Amino acid sequence: MSSTVDIYDLNRTFGAGKALDGVHLRVNRGEMVALIGASGSGKSTLLRHIAGLTVGDRGVDSGRIEVQGRLIQSGGRLARDVRLSRTRIGFIFQQFNLVGRLTVLQNVLVGLLGRIPEWRGSTGRFTRKERELALAALRRVGLADRALQRASTLSGGQQQRVAIARAMAQQAELILADEPIASLDPESSRRVMESLSTLNREDRRTVIVSLHQVDFAVRYCPRTVALKDGRIHFDGPTRELSAGYLRELYGARDAMELGLDSLRDSPVGGPGAGGERERAACAATA
Numbered sequence: 203m204s205s206t207v208d209i210y211d212l213n214r215t216f217g218a219g220k221a222l223d224g225v226h227l228r229v230n231r232g233e234m235v236a237l238i239g240a241s242g243s244g245k246s247t248l249l250r251h252i253a254g255l256t257v258g259d260r261g262v263d264s265g266r267i268e269v270q271g272r273l274i275q276s277g278g279r280l281a282r283d284v285r286l287s288r289t290r291i292g293f294i295f296q297q298f299n300l301v302g303r304l305t306v307l308q309n310v311l312v313g314l315l316g317r318i319p320e321w322r323g324s325t326g327r328f329t330r331k332e333r334e335l336a337l338a339a340l341r342r343v344g345l346a347d348r349a350l351q352r353a354s355t356l357s358g359g360q361q362q363r364v365a366i367a368r369a370m371a372q373q374a375e376l377i378l379a380d381e382p383i384a385s386l387d388p389e390s391s392r393r394v395m396e397s398l399s400t401l402n403r404e405d406r407r408t409v410i411v412s413l414h415q416v417d418f419a420v421r422y423c424p425r426t427v428a429l430k431d432g433r434i435h436f437d438g439p440t441r442e443l444s445a446g447y448l449r450e451l452y453g454a455r456d457a458m459e460l461g462l463d464s465l466r467d468s469p470v471g472g473p474g475a476g477g478e479r480e481r482a483a484c485a486a487t488a
């Protein structure tokens with residue numbers, strides 16, 4: 203199976219604290235992976251490193267990240283051609299990140315900028331085929347009828363689906379979504395996760411999505427990676443997560459606030475697999 207993301211010994215220190223601590227991770231092509239963990243556990247920092255938006259600690263043999271075999275960073279330095287690599291990575295931010303004064307269609311066309319000559323992009327000269335591609339992407343997320351509307355007039359959930367349409371038009375091989383549903387109501391969250399799932403299943407794009415809502419990880423992501431204090435604490439099938447493990451990961455109070463107590467104490471995938479397997483998985487990945 204070919205890998206899309208390979209991370210070797212990634213460390214990132216901020217002041218006295220380690221935001222990422224010896225992270226090793228491989229994500230294969232076509233996977234949909236949930237990234238979970240308490241606030242401050244390092245989820246955003248990890249995604250930003252994979253996208254080459256920030257660099258790890260300096261070190262000769264550490265902090266190497268490759269996406270589809272192309273170097274993103276190593277030893278605390280970005281690869282020379284990281285801008286080219288970024289054109290193959292779609293990043294969906296929690297705070298929507300669209301250009302509010304542009305139309306929905308124009309925002310989707312932004313996804314094509316890395317693939318067309320700079321002069322055409324800067325003058326907004328897109329071909330009919332490119333516009334059709336952008337419209338098709340909007341149709342897939344159920345927003346074709348909003349194409350000519352200003353992006354700022356859409357709801358948060360709709361804006362997030364436009365960002366997903368942009369990643370579709372970009373034909374990004376890897377989609378990194380940083381808490382894309384954190385500020386959305388349950389129905390909007392469901393639609394955003396459905397759109398990400400469509401991209402994963404129908405286009406075989408690799409998706410890594412950080413989530414606070416574990417029930418969405420359970421519903422949409424076959425694999426979960428849990429971070430705790432910047433370290434990978436669990437990496438395995440999502441169905442093996444149990445309420446007991448999640449209470450341990452988040453702490454009892456946060457787990458209750460997140461509604462995790464509604465999950466069964468046995469693994470989500472069925473009885474009998476218990477905390478032992480998770481602990482074994484933790485030990486294997488620690």
Ligand SMILES: Nc1ncnc2c1ncn2[C@@H]1O[C@H](COP(=O)(O)OP(=O)(O)OP(=O)(O)O)[C@@H](O)[C@H]1O
Pocket residue numbers: 216219220221239240241242243244245246247248
């Ligand atoms: N630019 C920065 N400067 C200093 N510290 C930072 C910076 N970015 C992140 N950190 C620290 O790194 C740690 C990990 O932060 P990060 O935002 O990655 O966590 P997170 O799991 O995404 O949290 P949340 O779920 O609240 O978004 C935290 O302790 C945070 O304070």
